[in-house]
Amino acid sequence: EAEVAQSPRYKITEKSQAVAFWCDPISGxxxxxxxxxxxxxxxxxxxxxxxxxxxxxSQLPKDxxxxxxxxxxxxxxxxxxxxxxxxxxxxxASSLGVTPDTQYFGPGTRLTVL
Amino acid sequence: xxxxxxxDIHITVSEGASLELRCNYSYGATPYLxxxxxxxxxxxxxxxxxxxxxTLVQGIKGFEAEFKRSQSSFNLRKPSVHWxxxxxxxxxxxxxxxxxxxxxGGGTRLMVKP
Numbered sequence: 001e002a003e004v005a006q007s008p009r010y011k012i013t014e015k016s017q018a019v020a021f022w023c024d025p026i027s028g029x030x031x032x033x034x035x036x037x038x039x040x041x042x043x044x045x046x047x048x049x050x051x052x053x054x055x056x057x058s059q060l061p062k063d064x065x066x067x068x069x070x071x072x073x074x075x076x077x078x079x080x081x082x083x084x085x086x087x088x089x090x091x092x093a094s095s096l097g098v099t100p101d102t103q104y105f106g107p108g109t110r111l112t113v114l
Numbered sequence: 115x116x117x118x119x120x121x122d123i124h125i126t127v128s129e130g131a132s133l134e135l136r137c138n139y140s141y142g143a144t145p146y147l148x149x150x151x152x153x154x155x156x157x158x159x160x161x162x163x164x165x166x167x168x169t170l171v172q173g174i175k176g177f178e179a180e181f182k183r184s185q186s187s188f189n190l191r192k193p194s195v196h197w198x199x200x201x202x203x204x205x206x207x208x209x210x211x212x213x214x215x216x217x218x219g220g221g222t223r224l225m226v227k228p
Binding site: 004006031040041042043044045048056091093095097099100101102103104105106107108110 | 118146148150155156157158159160163165204206208210214215216218219220221
């Protein structure tokens with residue numbers, strides 16, 4: 001069964017450093033999502049791509065976060081500089097991009113900022 | 115804007131007992147509805163979904179959920195819980211005509227007593 005791949009699974013960094021997360025969606029999925037999940041809470045959408053275009057980044061803290069999906073396949077989410085409050089699970093999901101649609105999630109990247 | 119409430123933060127049941135996890139949503143039209151399960155340190159796995167039609171939907175691992183429009187609810191049920199069901203469960207609402215964006219509830223942590 002096809003899965004969403006994410007790396008790294010765990011990342012520990014010091015505040016003010018730069019970090020990057022990578023996501024490879026299920027093959028053929030046009031839509032890709034990045035979520036942030038704070039411990040004990042549900043995921044919150046950061047950014048949504050349709051192919052290589054950003055559909056929604058209204059909740060992305062653009063002063064420090066950036067996301068790209070240059071060729072419309074895999075995607076990178078970057079934080080620079082990292083802050084203590086960025087410690088969370090970062091989840092990537094993908095979907096076909098039809099309506100109605102189902103999102104499939106990767107295993108996530110657990111970020112700890114010291 | 116849509117919202118999702120999972121009233122029970124923690125639930126403990128005995129192995130073999132029945133289970134019902136509550137989910138209430140707020141949205142002006144008929145939403146798409148999902149239940150996901152998350153094991154510690156893992157991504158979200160889709161249990162089941164409702165788009166339209168039969169309001170009782172069957173999912174994986176013996177779970178089912180019933181959409182009740184009059185109560186704005188989509189409760190998850192299982193007749194007999196197994197120890198491996200211990201995890202966190204998230205209800206989510208998908209909005210029609212809004213890029214398939216999902217809004218998640220805060221989650222219910224299920225613990226299973228032997």
